[in-house]
Amino acid sequence: MNRVEGRVKVTGLATYAAEYPVEAVAYAYPVQSLVAKGRIVRVHDAEAREMPGVLAVLSCEDPPRLAEDADAELALFQSRDVAYRGQIVAAVVAGTYENARAAAAAVRVEYDPDDHDVALRSDHPGFYRPDVVNPDYPSDTVKGDVEAGLAGAAASVDVTYSTPVLHNNPMEPHAAVAVWDPEGRLLVYDSTQGASPDRDTIAQTFGLPREDVRVVSRHVGGGFGAKGSTRPHAVLAALAARAAGRPVKIALTRQQMFDVTGYRTPTIQRLRLGADAGGRLTAVEHVAYEQSSTLVEFAEQTATPARVMYATPALRTAHRLVRLDVATPSWMRAPGECPGMYALESAMDELACALGMDPVELRVVNDADAEPEGGLPFSSRNLVMCLREGARRFGWRHRDPEPGVRREGEWLVGTGVAASTYPARRRPARAFAFVRDGDYVVQVAAADIGTGARTALVRIAADALGVPPDQVHVELGDSDLPEAPVAGGSMGTASWGSAVVRACEELKRGDGKEGRADTTDEVGNDARLARHAFGAQFAEVRVSSVTGEVRVPRLLGVFAAGRIVDPQLARSQFIGGMTMGLGMALMEETLTDEEFGGFLRRDLAQYHVPACADVPHVEAVWLDEQDGELNPMGSKGIGEIGIVGTAAAIGNAVHHATGHRVRDLPLTPVKILSRF
Amino acid sequence: MDITLKVNGTPHAVDVDPRMSLLDLLRERLGLIGAKKGCDHGQCGACTVLIDGRRANACLALAVAVDGSEVTTVEGLAKGDDLHPLQAAFIEHDAFQCGYCTPGQLCSAVAMLGEPGPSAVTDDLALDPELTPEEIRERMSGNLCRCGAYVNIVKAIAEAAP
Incomplete structure (x- = not known):
């Protein structure tokens, strides 16, 4: 079965947020702070107001009314304080995009700047322990005696890794069209991963009852977390429309996206591992150092995978956060697991080298019966089978473990392995199924950001109803539909699908005409178990001894993620995540400008994402995993696990190829060459 | 400025802002949303269209510069109901x-x-x-x-x- 919206996407008819035809729409263009910290003395906008077509200028000089409890990143123009370079400090509304942009360039903001502090460094005096890390995990955990475990180990590693600021960069820039009706109700066409929560946040920001706000997002051009929470552009569109008395459209530029739509925090991670002569872990310690803004505490759960992955008698995990004069970090594909598993799985490879043990076998002997922190049993865990199946398919048993010895001309060749994991959660949702013109319609305020949610839900509903998929129509992407959680945390299909199945069952049980479901009670009664998907990734790399360039001719991922709802969609999700992981390994990096604050490389010519020629062969397969403790579909989320472990597998392969360990992502030619 | 161009075979005569890109002309004036704006700097290719048969980034072409051209967008690839x-x-x-x-x-x-x-x-x-x-x-x-x-x-x- 192909994607149900395939035809509108290949013919250019699918409407993304900025593309809804709205009469008399005007355009807003933001003005961004040029200082990283300070106070706005005066916004000089007289010249801009005189320019052609200008309808309104917004700034803190005449603060538009917003609720007092608005999120600090969304409370536009409410304060004269600047928290980071690139923050939106003013905006111009005009009848055309060209006029709005030109007038925005004419707005001059006068600052009283303060000294700023934007650099994450391991000796920063401002580090503190957050109360919890996202979404609600304890910041620190301790089990057993790590120091004793390390002291008694036959082999140990004590290594520090760093990962840079990363930007989600969905292809569709964040955009919104806001329309107020005469009764004061607000309609926002928004690029969002969740119409219901976006509606709630916008309503809260404007102090409106949520019945008075509607968010529509039928097609979303990727998100990867960047559209998982309401971003300032949506608030700005609504403010601008209120000021101009007309519908207003805003589409952020690619450069503006780098500043105001979130990013993955940079991390510094120290790993200490010890093992006995047989490879069994005697101690694991994972400490992550990260940043947030002065506005909002965002504490990424980077060290949490160590609480899940390997059996050990001694385990300590900790997170330390520092508040800098930077934009607030946010969610990016597999927040926590992705950077955390890069470090843990790289350290496991180093430990295997120290032990003289095969890295697949090291992971196998340390497989866990229950979560190493807390001891919860797993609903299912097939990491070992993923490793074994991957090793078989990849031809791992022919591997010579000696690093730096395979040379083909200028190219050094190596292979590497790493494990993947991601939690399998679900949240309450509602759905409504009914008969229309002899077909079945299923409504749920889900979001299809490219995951194939529409298609997956059609299959799920068709299965539940016992009818062919072409008799089922799924309606999503609208907050007026039954309430649903965000497309994030790899729990969309599990959450929405549970509600869809229950609504379809209700329809069949009742009059056959309609059925409604609310899974709040069902989800609340889920047994306490450790639910996680697992996987194993294998990479082959070729490293040029002349230029330091790393090529990845082969990537293989083997996953155990419950029942796969749709093989074609699942494969695309897995290989898509792995492709993004390749970018993280080799090229993706936003620089922080220590002199002026803010970010450098704010476009796609400087922030490199993988292009077609970078990705010759990515293969993803999965095990047939049965797990009755998940949801009616038996599925685990698959949107994020693909990116977890890829960078470690590639980094480990680079070590195998060259004999050199680079512990600082991305693995750019200059870092590789400096080791030769 | 007045220009004329053909888009997917249909002639258009439009008065455009000299600062307007071909991409914004298509999307904001002609209602053709198929060509996408991903970066507006010729770095991502989402706006690729055919200008007189050659592929080009519509964000890098000023509307006034394509006066007299024939442009094909994704909306013009299918023949009626038959997909390309x-x-x-x-x-x-x-x-x-x-x-x-x-x-x-x-x-x-x-x-x-x-x-x-x-x-x-x-x-x-x-x-x-x-x-x-x-x-x-x-x-x-x-x-x-x-x-x-x-x-x-x-x-x-x-x-x-x-």
């Missing part, structure tokens, strides 16, 4: 996820298949190269896909190639 073979192959091979880069990928591929001559990965520069997967990847690398559908895009193009 590349469009059908993209659906069949799941060569997209979010779909935002897809119109640019499709227009780029349509033009690419008609472009003769060697590329950076061609071994023998004297020959018209066979369209191997490596050649496709090289020739399609101006069109970014953040969802990571490249593997499927290459398969779709290889299948639809004449």
